[in-house]
Amino acid sequence: MNPMPKHFAFKAMGSFCEIQLFDESRIRAKNVVKQLTGEVARLEKKYSRFREDSFLNEMNSSAGNKLGLEIDDETQSLFDHALNCFEHSDGLFDISAGALTEIWDFKKAVVPSQSQIDAARAHVGLNKISCQDCHIHLPRNMQIDFGGIVKEYAADSVARLARSLGIEHGLVNLGGDFSVIGSQPGNKPWAVGISSPVSESGIMAKIDLIDGGLASSGDYERFFMHEGHRYSHILNPMTGWPSNGLRAVSIAANLCSVAGSVATIAMLKDELEAKAWLKDSGLAYVYMDSKEEISSAGLSAEN
């Protein structure tokens, strides 16, 4: 087998994506990648907040409808996972925080008033939504955003699809969310560099991935400064204000979906609590705190 993997780059879910895999035939690899990108496109079409014809849009349009809406198994499972994360993070991880995102304008760098925040918070809270047995009842003015879980789920789903198509060695990267199809030949890990939130081209840490997934969360891409205070785009649904914890965190776990949920929750917790929680988690991680100090555990291939 050729010692170098084949690279296939494409754009999806608003990010740069790349699939690397080892396969004997370039033609077969291309066919496989076609099916994989098709799967990403399918999920994007279904759950994109920015597409009018997405199922997510249809779901959000049903807000206030007494009859509710029929959903499929996949959507029900995603909701179940989101609810599980909501319960285990004491309400920090909340896919129904859409109403809040709308009042914070990061382009205009305006801080909304407390009364505006309070009004928006009335329409936030995953526990207010009834979604079971493939039927969802979305209360009026509430909005769901799967943005926090779909990209990671897509990475895992694509990795599994690749395995079922016979690919034994490969790596899926959807805008920084990684899922391993299989280790590099000879049971060698994939080396993934995690970029630094502060330095433009710097690497914060390098992690060896032999299986599972890697997801990152950070506030360095979207934030604004106002009166000397830093407002990150990561909003705490319990308070309505941006979280004030870690600057960036990357987690490696058995699944990208799990890594993503853990990363998001770690970003929403208070700094000290987040650090302790990550330490206890047993997962491999790297984070940069508010003082721009880097800390990590379990990154090297001791697996």
Add this chain to the structure above:
Amino acid sequence: MKNSASRSIIALSSTALALPGIALADAPPTQSTISYKLSNYQEDDLARAEAPFGELERYDIDVHQFQLVSPLGRNMSVHVDANYESLSGASPWFTSLGLDGEPNVNLSGPSGISDRRTELSVGSRYYLENGSFAANIGYSEENDYRATYFGLNGEKHYNNDLTTVSAGLSYSSDEIFPTDAALFNRSIDEDKQSTSVFVSVSQIINQVSSFQSAFSFTEQSGFLSDPYKLRDIRPDDKTQLAWSNSYRKFFVAANAALHVNYRYYHDDFGISSHTSDLSWHQNLGRTFQLVPQLRYYSQSAADFFTNVDDFLNPTSEYQSSDYRLSAFGAVSGGFSVIADMGSWKATLTAERYLANDKYSAFDVSQPSTALVKYNRVSLGIDFQF
């Protein structure tokens, strides 16, 4: 990642794993596999002391097995099986009392039995979220025997796929038309029907072991006697029960798996039996596997078994000297070597089987002298594409 994750992380994972794109439910095969196995089965000759007159050579059988398993669409798989057997040799015809007062076996005459058997079956399995169901149909033919059969079965997973319950039923309709029937005053054309049901439960015990227990119930009716034996009169129906148990455990440090199986059987001819077998599947690197195995079998005699044919007995009474209905035990040991080269796999197996009335755990009041000993060698090839 071999770190042990904290409880909260494990809790988060449970719902992630249930996501359809990730869930590891029972799934149809993604590749097709074609398999071929060639086997030779050879019984030991009788000792002259056991058969003072006539043939000593018993069965010599060559078996060709062929199988194709293929996915069909996203939720189905289909399989085709074909078998061809060619058989030569002799089989016990009647038993008599020897000059020394001990029972003797008399094998069928110099022409012996030469037979070919062909079998073809086709089946399909349909996979759902929590289980699957399957149907199969088959046909087999020999010079003197024809059988048509079909079966249906289904299985369902519970308890996060840790428990699986399956059940099925099958039916077979057979026809017997013994060769040289008129010449030897045998029945000309008989038939037999067989209906069977089973239920089984499998349970995953922990990361390295699992257990399965199954019951089967079979009802046969029609002509159940052996037409080639000079004197063989059996009831025209038979009820059978079997209860089997299997245990599998993987030993991580040894990189090997242990299989232990036990079955209890009972039927209304009066036969009870115990079957137990053990095998050790030892991996050697990534390519080879060695599998030694041992089997112990023990059965009791049928109520109407007699080790010396009594031709003066009225034909209204059941009677058979068929060694297969006598009380005996059997010990067999074998060895397989498997070479897995990715899309190709080869398996070489050798086995030795010894039946002896002294091995039975049951009362042996009438030991049969016609018990078999045989050698079996097989070579199998699998190709995945």
Add this chain to the structure above:
Amino acid sequence: MRALRTTLLLLICSLMLISCADVRAWERGYLAREEMAWDPDALESSLNDHIFFSKEASSGGNSAAGGGCGCN
């Protein structure tokens, strides 16, 4: 038959006593190995079933009876 019934009851009771671990899907790697299958070699099992069916009086157990043959 009485001995059979007692053995059955004992087995069912002992099965209920075995405390089974909750094994997560990602932890089932060992169980998924080919050598851990109930039947790793289908052709071998059907060959053996056929031989034992014709040389011994017992049959059945973990599946319903398959095809017939003149061998018993």
